[in-house]
Structure formats: structure tokens, C-alpha cells
Amino acid sequence: MIKYRIKTLVLSIIFASFWSIPVHAQADVEAGAKMFRRCFSCHMVGADAFNRTGPHLNNLFGRAAGSVEGFKYSDDMVRAASGGLMWDVENLDAFIENPKELVSRTKMRFKGIKDPEDRANLMAYLRQFSDNPANIPEAEPTFPARDPDVDPAVLAIKGDPEYGAYLSGECATCHQVDGGDDGIPSIVGWMQEDFVTALQAYKSEHRSHPVMQLMAKRLSNEEIAALAAYFETVE
Numbered sequence: 558m559i560k561y562r563i564k565t566l567v568l569s570i571i572f573a574s575f576w577s578i579p580v581h582a583q584a585d586v587e588a589g590a591k592m593f594r595r596c597f598s599c600h601m602v603g604a605d606a607f608n609r610t611g612p613h614l615n616n617l618f619g620r621a622a623g624s625v626e627g628f629k630y631s632d633d634m635v636r637a638a639s640g641g642l643m644w645d646v647e648n649l650d651a652f653i654e655n656p657k658e659l660v661s662r663t664k665m666r667f668k669g670i671k672d673p674e675d676r677a678n679l680m681a682y683l684r685q686f687s688d689n690p691a692n693i694p695e696a697e698p699t700f701p702a703r704d705p706d707v708d709p710a711v712l713a714i715k716g717d718p719e720y721g722a723y724l725s726g727e728c729a730t731c732h733q734v735d736g737g738d739d740g741i742p743s744i745v746g747w748m749q750e751d752f753v754t755a756l757q758a759y760k761s762e763h764r765s766h767p768v769m770q771l772m773a774k775r776l777s778n779e780e781i782a783a784l785a786a787y788f789e790t791v792e
Contacts, residue, residue, distance in 0.1 A: 560667050584677040589679045590682045593683070596611075600613065601613050611628075611665075616687050617649070618645070623642075631664045633660050637659070642659075653679065654676060655754070659758070670721050706734040711757065711778050714778055715782065718791045719784045721787025725788070728744065757781070760773035760774055
């Protein structure tokens with residue numbers, strides 16, 4: 558929670574410093590409206606918006622994650638929300654780029670938008686429907702440059718489940734290997750790609766959890782793949 562508050566404060570300072578950015582550098586709202594067509598099958602925005610497959614996106618900026626009344630969120634999104642996840646520009650940018658990098662088992666079945674300009678345009682469009690804050694500068698570099706997606710070569714590593722079982726003891730000190738999901742999420746039965754993506758996000762500090770960041774940084778890509786292979790087979 559403290560880290561998210563600090564992040565919000567830092568971003569507020571960054572936003573203020575870029576308040577006078579030239580008009581030609583700003584994102585294209587009309588282009589963002591066209592980008593939103595990719596979202597409309599699940600999300601609505603505007604005066605008559607209601608929850609569909611995904612929650613409505615009115616007052617999205619500055620909103621706590623998992624907080625739209627009447628929408629049933631995934632357990633992972635609820636946990637992220639309880640950890641203080643807020644939809645500021647940086648977190649939205651990360652989520653739109655690759656939803657599962659920020660929230661592993663989100664209900665959002667969308668691969669993400671890879672082009673930073675497209676994401677900026679989409680956020681410029683969506684911010685029109687947020688009262689608080691209403692005036693977020695959209696142009697780069699209002700949020701820090703982020704590392705690219707997980708290297709496909711890393712995702713392609715074939716993990717050794719037996720080696721993963723050997724490594725898993727440290728994971729099991731916190732995570733329940735019987736499939737229980739009370740407090741700390743279970744990590745059994747995950748698809749390998751989701752598991753690797755999550756660990757790599759902690760490793761690159763895209764996900765905020767000091768213990769998990771420390772643990773992930775101690776693991777090689779091969780060890781992460783081995784753990785993923787093992788936990789996918791655990792029943």
C-alpha cells in the first residue's frame with residue numbers, strides 16, 4: 558500500500574512537470590476512440606455505461622482496482638486491489654500492454670496493446686470519462702519507459718518438472734500446494750506461460766512485492782521454467 562501511495566505521489570510530480578507539453582506532442586483522442594473499438598465487446602464508457610463481460614470504465618483514472626460495484630472480479634484482481642493497486646497512468650499502461658503481467662489470472666482475455674502510442678491514445682480517450690483526476694497529461698514521457706514483453710525465447714524454455722519439484726520447497730513455505738487459495742494465492746495448475754510471465758514481472762519489478770522480487774531475481778530463466786513445469790502438473 559505504501560509503495561502504491563509513493564508511486565502516486567511521484568507520478569503527480571511528474572504530471573505537474575509535463576503540464577506545459579506542446580500540443581503536437583499530446584496523444585490523439587480521436588485515434589484513441591478508434592482503439593476503444595477493440596475494447597467495446599467487453600467494456601462500456603459514457604453516460605449509459607454498465608458492466609458487461611468487463612466493468613464499465615467511467616472514472617477509471619484514480620480508481621482503486623476491483624472497485625466497480627456489481628462486478629465480480631477474479632480472486633487475483635481482488636488480491637491486487639487489497640494490496641493497494643490503483644489505476645494510475647503507469648499501472649494502466651502496464652495492464653493494457655499485457656494484462657497478465659500485472660494480474661496473473663485476470664478475467665480479461667486480451668493479449669494487450671504493444672504499441673506505446675496506441676496505449677497513450679486509448680488512455681487519452683478514456684480519461685475524458687474520469688472526473689478525478691480529469692487532466693492527466695497523456696504524452697510521453699509522462700510515465701517511465703517499460704521493458705518489453707517477456708522474450709519469446711524465455712517463454713519457450715522447456716522446464717524440467719523434476720528439477721522444479723526440487724526447487725519448489727521454498728515456494729511451498731508460503732504458497733499452498735494442495736490447491737488452497739486462502740490469503741496467499743495457490744500456484745498449482747497454472748499454465749506455464751502465465752507462471753513464467755508472473756515471475757519475470759517480479760524479476761523486472763513490474764510487479765510490486767519486495768519478497769517476490771527478491772525471490773524471482775535469485776532464479777535463472779531455466780529455474781523459473783522448471784518451477785512452471787512442475788507446478789502445472791501438481792494436482
